[in-house]
Amino acid sequence: MGEQHYWLQVHEKAKQWIQEAAQLLKESLKEQIDVEFKSSYDDLVTNMDRKIEQYLIERIHEHYPDHRIVSEEGFGDEVSSLDGIIWLLDPIDGTMNFVHQQRHFAISIGVYENGVGRVGLIKDVMADDLYHCIKGEGAYINDKRLPQLENKKLNESIIAINATWVNDNKRIDPEIMRPIARKSRGTRSYGSAAIELAYIAAGTLDAYFTMRLSPWDYGAGLILIEEVGGKATRVDGAPIDLLKQNSLLVANPGIHQEITQHIKAEIAEGKFIEKPVD
Numbered sequence: 001m002g003e004q005h006y007w008l009q010v011h012e013k014a015k016q017w018i019q020e021a022a023q024l025l026k027e028s029l030k031e032q033i034d035v036e037f038k039s040s041y042d043d044l045v046t047n048m049d050r051k052i053e054q055y056l057i058e059r060i061h062e063h064y065p066d067h068r069i070v071s072e073e074g075f076g077d078e079v080s081s082l083d084g085i086i087w088l089l090d091p092i093d094g095t096m097n098f099v100h101q102q103r104h105f106a107i108s109i110g111v112y113e114n115g116v117g118r119v120g121l122i123k124d125v126m127a128d129d130l131y132h133c134i135k136g137e138g139a140y141i142n143d144k145r146l147p148q149l150e151n152k153k154l155n156e157s158i159i160a161i162n163a164t165w166v167n168d169n170k171r172i173d174p175e176i177m178r179p180i181a182r183k184s185r186g187t188r189s190y191g192s193a194a195i196e197l198a199y200i201a202a203g204t205l206d207a208y209f210t211m212r213l214s215p216w217d218y219g220a221g222l223i224l225i226e227e228v229g230g231k232a233t234r235v236d237g238a239p240i241d242l243l244k245q246n247s248l249l250v251a252n253p254g255i256h257q258e259i260t261q262h263i264k265a266e267i268a269e270g271k272f273i274e275k276p277v278d
């Protein structure tokens, strides 16, 4: 089987499974959802997070027994290197939105081969939009091809940030963020990292800035971003480590450079950002 044909087949399977899982999630909203707290009052998990994760993992393991899975709720594999084929999987991204708003939540699936993104899918369940790509074949929203991102300036951009930078969490000096927020045309926060990354790929948002996400949050998004010519790094411009928590700055190359230059200059002036998490 040709290399590209293999990824075509993986994409086809993943697409089928993510659509089935989305249907299960939609139907679950008609019934009682069990909600539990994980690390704190604002960190939720439901019976459906676990059910969807198991649903997808069963199918991946059955069809691709030599692939490994990194997923949020713990049904995946122990993975400590990027060798081979790895699925980065988030069964519900935006669980709080799922529980409180019944919208703006997604399923995120990214498939990597030796650390190279091959297939990415993000399903915005209630919008019924599937963002998807195979490396080298272009990115799509449903059946519509997404254009390459155009360079923009911050003052003509909408940027996605959440309020963690105004908290006293010591991850970033608020003085670094204020001018970025002020210079932008506007800021948004949707509560689903996967949807925010899909929006960047589609040009719905121009930059996404966040202080700490896990591999399953950004796995699919980064593949889509690369496919449309976007740039993704840690917020200081350093490369992303796919198996660790990272801060993220994702944007078209123009704004990406404008923001990282600003951040580097501020760090040189003595402002802080948190060191990457091990």
Ligand code: 2AM
Pocket: 039, 042, 043, 044, 072, 090, 092, 093, 094, 095, 096, 191, 192, 193, 194, 212, 213, 214, 217
């Ligand atoms: P999740 O819903 O899969 O947990 C907004 O909360 C975004 O940040 C969501 O994409 C959410 O993913 C992600 N996130 C990452 N770590 C989180 C945490 N500890 N608590 C809440 N959300 C978290």
Ligand code: CA
Pocket: 044, 045, 072, 095
């Ligand atoms: Ca979670």
Ligand code: CA
Pocket: 090, 092, 093, 094, 193, 216, 217
């Ligand atoms: Ca997530």
Ligand code: CA
Pocket: 049, 072, 090, 091, 092, 093, 094, 095
């Ligand atoms: Ca999740």
